[in-house]
Amino acid sequence: MKLEHLKLxxxxxTPLSLQIFQSIKHMITDQQIGYLQQLPDVNELAKHLEVxxxxxxxxxxxxxxxxxxxxEKDHYFVNFVHFSSDFYIKPSKLYDIIKQLGxxxxxxxxxxxxxxxxxxxxxxxxxxxxxxxxxxxxxxFGNDIPLALMDTYLPYNDFNEIEQRIVDEKPLYEIIxxxxxxLVTSGKRLMxxxxxxxxxxxxxxxxxxxxxxxxxxxxxxxxxxxxxISRSISTMNQYFEVDFNEEDISKIIKNHFFxx
Numbered sequence: 001m002k003l004e005h006l007k008l009x010x011x012x013x014t015p016l017s018l019q020i021f022q023s024i025k026h027m028i029t030d031q032q033i034g035y036l037q038q039l040p041d042v043n044e045l046a047k048h049l050e051v052x053x054x055x056x057x058x059x060x061x062x063x064x065x066x067x068x069x070x071x072e073k074d075h076y077f078v079n080f081v082h083f084s085s086d087f088y089i090k091p092s093k094l095y096d097i098i099k100q101l102g103x104x105x106x107x108x109x110x111x112x113x114x115x116x117x118x119x120x121x122x123x124x125x126x127x128x129x130x131x132x133x134x135x136x137x138x139x140x141f142g143n144d145i146p147l148a149l150m151d152t153y154l155p156y157n158d159f160n161e162i163e164q165r166i167v168d169e170k171p172l173y174e175i176i177x178x179x180x181x182x183l184v185t186s187g188k189r190l191m192x193x194x195x196x197x198x199x200x201x202x203x204x205x206x207x208x209x210x211x212x213x214x215x216x217x218x219x220x221x222x223x224x225x226x227x228x229i230s231r232s233i234s235t236m237n238q239y240f241e242v243d244f245n246e247e248d249i250s251k252i253i254k255n256h257f258f259x260x
Contacts, residue, residue: 005032008049016051020059028068028080034102036145039069039076094140094148094232095171103142107168110203111137117153121229123190124218132156133229134163136172139203146204148234155226173219176227184227187219194233206235 006023008016027033039060040048046056060076063069069076081101098105115135117127133153140148152172154163162179166172173184194214201208212233219227 002032006045006049008051016049016055017058017062020045020049020051020056021062024059024063025066025068028063028078031080033078033080035078035081036101036103036143037078039078041075093171093173094150098140098142098147101142103147104144106141106144107171108139108141109136109166109168110139111135112163114156117229121153121216121231123188123216123229124226126226134159136166138168138172148232149200149203150230150232152228152230154228158225172228182221182223182225182227184219185222186224187217189215189217191215196233196235200233204233204235210235 005027006020008019008023010016012019024033024039033039039045042053042056042060046053049056060069060071064071064076067079070079071077095105095107113135114132116130117133132155134156136150136152136154138150138152139146140150159176159180162175165179166175177183192214193211195209196204196206196212198208200212201210206212212235215232216230217232218229221227
């Protein structure tokens with residue numbers, strides 16, 4: 001955050017804490033301050049603006065209450081995320097989304113096994129009962145901060161020969177395309193809200209039972225053949241802003257779920 005961009009007019013009758021709140025809010029929504037960027041400490045900003053610590057703290061607390069910031073051990077970080085409608089209605093990869101936020105993405109696989117698909121993920125009517133899947137549980141990081149946890153299920157008969165070539169250094173769909181020439185071209189995504197389990201909260205460094213986003217999705221290749229079914233979760237720290245036009249909204253309303 002460039003402190004020189006934050007201006008106050010002490011001649012105004014508007015309280016200083018409200019001016020600070022409005023200035024920082026504008027800088028966040030104008031994307032002058034990026035997602036997860038740390039704001040100056042309260043006393044540092046107070047000295048720069050020549051105001052009291054209370055003025056800054058009141059402004060920060062209001063930004064927290066409106067979910068533009070979140071606090072960790074008296075430090076304040078930006079929650080604001082701006083997405084285009086493409087995230088909802090076109091194929092989108094979590095790895096690429098993290099890059100679009102201005103963060104350095106990385107992935108860590110913490111579980112890999114062959115199993116059947118959990119009941120709550122059986123969203124494709126064409127799946128055979130008791131079909132085997134390769135289950136990958138992966139953490140997605142941005143600047144080494146855990147942002148999302150994803151359980152991905154790949155049909156075993158289609159991907160067992162390349163399973164060992166799925167490595168943390170590359171996004172999953174990139175590996176699948178390189179190895180099989182199968183390209184993600186369509187799918188569907190259902191977004192809901194859930195509470196983090198004890199295990200997931202520990203992985204994401206969050207409180208247990210805190211509200212989180214849950215996205216259940218399926219993807220298909222250019223031959224309309226299933227590539228994967230996945231469940232991803234992330235904490236609800238983020239404040240989302242998305243631009244939709246009328247055509248985008250009509251697609252979402254018509255189909256009752258988010259296309260990707």
